[in-house]
Amino acid sequence: MDSVDLIYKAIYILVIFGITLLIATYSTYFERKIAAFIQDRVGPNRAGPMGLLQPLADAGKLFFKEEFIPGKANKVLFILGPGIAMLVASMSSAVIPFGDMLIVGGREVYLQAIEVNIGVLYIFGVVSLGVYGLMIGGWASNNKFSLLGAIRAASQNISYELAMGLSLIAVLMLSGSLSLRVIAEQQAGFNWNIWYQPLGFLIFLVCAFAETNRTPFDLPESEAELIGGYHTEYSSMKLGMYLFAEYINIFVVSAVMSTLYFGAYNFPFMENLRNAFSDPVLGNNVVTLVGVAVMFAKIFAFIFFFMWVRWTLPRFRYDQLMKLGWNILIPLAILNILLTGGGILLKDYLF
């Protein structure tokens, strides 16, 4: 890797990090807007035009609030908790291919921060580390409600990771690769995985809601029973970090779902668009840039779906949550693996 590549990678990582933070910031705004619209209200519209400066005002508020650490809390872990949550959340977007390849001055530039051949495993490993943030923060608060929230978060995440991983295996059986770029390239055009894996996608979607602690599975932070769950004792920007990490997780999970099931940056008739240009370099670059836009459109559609569901469904009871995870989703995921395996064998036998 020469120095140009190194500089490009550094800039690209900074840009992706910035975009992640920006999207997470504005997710809070759109969350409130969407909630308001669904409830026949207009939502925040005072700070700036259409309330667009609301996230800045919220962040300013959080920064200037009193930093409160409970007397009997474990101070080091109390501060470490939101830090881990934030760090882990923002690490996971490193391997997602946000676009194909651009050709700039004869140089092939891939729109992906790090290409690792175990991209899927990396994401799942990093995302499952996120529960340590909640766990440490909830335990260090020395508050029984925080601890209950943390325990709920841990057991919920572990339970749903099983079903999530099993539903993912069916995708990996089709793709034969753990690299997200390879999985994305295989879904060229309209050959998306969702057509082969509708059941797998459904399971993955439900698990994604549980993994990001979103309604209807937001039991770790249920305000009615646990006064906020693991972040009961948090205030100021440490609370902000937890909320921010949740929105980054939603962004990452949306990106992963778009990549695995909805063809990442691929869109129908992309080959026709590529061939419409006589200059192959220009054609490739146009298709790639449109692909990036398509990728982000898919991500935003998923983020909208997350918020839409939040304002539609009520929260599950904890035993219902566990029953759904262990008794329904895991057997279904195993069935999905069997069906996929059967399908692959049948295809090999017939063709």
Add this chain to the structure above:
Amino acid sequence: MTFSERMYLPAIAQGLGITLKHFFKKKATINYPEETRQRSDIWRGLHVLKRDENGAERCTACGLCAVACPAEAITMTAGERKTGEEHLYREEKYAVTYEVNMLRCIFCGLCEEACPKAAIFLQDDKIAPARYERDEFIYGKDRLVEPLKTTETK
């Protein structure tokens, strides 16, 4: 429950449909300081003491409005007009003080109907704003009498 009911997915889809319908619905919100609610033509708001076409106060302090008032919100003291004050007060007797307690007033408009001189009216575009002190709601002549300029423009 049947199998499709136990899957919950049709019910969830139905719920999502309902919330999406509300998402695109026209909002009932009125952004208050910028927009105000459309009021009825006969809406009764804050009182005004009118002047006549020469700018003299119409009120003659007869007290009929105070008698008509079911909430007993109006008090006044009468005084006699002196020579040289003809341009200020239309009748020989006028109200030296005239107070309406906006906390007692029920905005029924009976004072308006009782007035023989067409001096008091309830405006259709003004309401008593919120204040911190109760005595600020007792409106005297300084706040009730119509300013001189508006008589010229009207």
